[in-house]
Amino acid sequence: MNLLFIADPLESFKIHKDSTLAMMRVAQEAGHQLWFCESRNVLWRDNLVSADCQSLVIKPSSTSWFELGGLESSALKDFSAVLMRTDPPFDIEYLNTTWLLSAAVRQGARVFNNPSAIRDHSEKLSITEFPELIPPTLVTRELSAIEAFHQEHQDIVIKPLDGMGGMGIFRVGPDGLNLASIVETLGENGARTLMTQRFLPEIKQGDKRVLLIGGEVVPFALARIPQGSEIRGNLAAGGKGVAMPLTDNEMKVASRLAPLLNERGLFLVGLDLIGGYVTEINVTSPTCFVEITEQTGFDVARFWLTALEKTLV
Known part of the structure; x- marks a missing residue:
């Protein structure tokens, strides 16, 4: 198979733990041909969605770990699969890329995750489809609504809808200290919608x-545990990643959502759970392949490739 990875610059990869690199390695080991481009290299030309891309070979070296071929222009429909692995944030240029990818799908391209499904699933707001699985949640621009929510629940977390890696997450305890200031700053005085839980x-x-x-559900989760006085478990915010088997309740929740989301074109999803509650449904570029594999022996990348090959048959 010819697999095109649309990703961030290869030089930016954290090669000791990058999930996209783990996908590339296992696909190459299986004999598949790898191709690479950035989202800026996807274009509409001559009535086709194509990519100015390069062949890619992953090397064993930890320094010069990749080799790129010469630049070629290829229609996306001519690849066996197109893997959209550009990291968030989901900004206007990410959105523009999904529209181009949707045009490619209409021309016959196989894109994972499906671009229209990505657009339909805000990683924060999509949880509202499953109210019985989420903690008490408020989505609003209004300070007064957040103040009332705080009065009811006393201890709350406030976050922007377009945040990633734990950025912009604030906890406000029973004393309500700085609540108005936090909301005004994060919400840009009512210009931006916030999520409060x-x-x-x-x-x-x-x-x-x-x-x-x-x-299908990977049977191990990566628990991202806050360190010190932090409330954020995100690895980018200093959280410690500890892989562990799913509890019965976590497996029940994940098994309910997995087939439903897959049917919508969300082939790879990163479900975030705290205390059994769903807090986010990540669909742009889910990670944690390497950490789970190294700590449990369950080869997540191979599991991913087997599922992809089965889908493409």
């Missing part, structure tokens, strides 16, 4: 990343 003390046991691949 009841604080979940179970975060001390970790913000668990559960991977859903091809409608």
